[in-house]
Amino acid sequence: MNERTDLLCVTRTVRFSAAHRYHRPELSDEQNRELFGPCFHPHGHGHNYRVDVSVEGSADPVTGMVINLADLDALLKSEIVERFDHRFLNYDIDHFADVVPTCENIALYLGDRLFALIGATGAGRLARLRVWESDDLYSEIAFASRRP
């Protein structure tokens, strides 16, 4: 059988609500305001985020699953929801102490961690991760079958 035709993709969605703020300490207030607009406000603002996690692989011939959703849920809960929900991303997630928590950077950060964690389960691999900041804006990272 052609390996490609056997591939399936399952997407699970999780949500979290969090605050963030855009600013760079090396820039003046004026430069920050020009670069980030209202997102520079010192007290931050928040979003109802949504993350779509797509796992690709072949379905297990016995269970019919690419990955057991209970296992994936447990992973997404500990890795995303418990760490990000009702937090201030700049202060509560070490990575974002000096990386601006834009949609793009959250996708990169979560994509890297979940690629490793899902890969370690031996069931499927992370193919795509999409971070929605609002209905009108999302960022996405995609992974090839084999990473260099």
Next chain:
Amino acid sequence: MNGERLVELTRRYRFEAAHRLHTTLLSEDENQRVFGKCCRPGGHGHNYEVELTLRGRPDGMSGFLMSRQRMDALVEEHLLARVDHRNLNDVIDDVVTTGENLARRFHEWLRPVFDRPAELVRVRVRETPKNLFEYPGGGTEWKN
């Protein structure tokens, strides 16, 4: 690490416009047969949605592929100002204003605008909740 790898950013815009599906390359009977109610002489309109996807490496400092304000300003100037509350047949008179042709034409207009730092790789045009047209603009292989 960040700053080296590619991500996509998709943002949705809206505009309202009239159009009529009709071509002088066909007879009136043929127009009627091909385009049906979309061919009625007075035209009709839609609340269009346009989803634009940029691909690139987020700026190491700002974390942006492109700032939202800059992207919005460029889309306003090069797309929305040309089509919002217009008759699309006045704006685009060399092809039928189907969703397919709109997606391709919007890509033509916007592709040079979004060359750097992020490239425009996809245009989706939603004409109604039932009709979605997508023009994949190509771009470099991006899977990380």
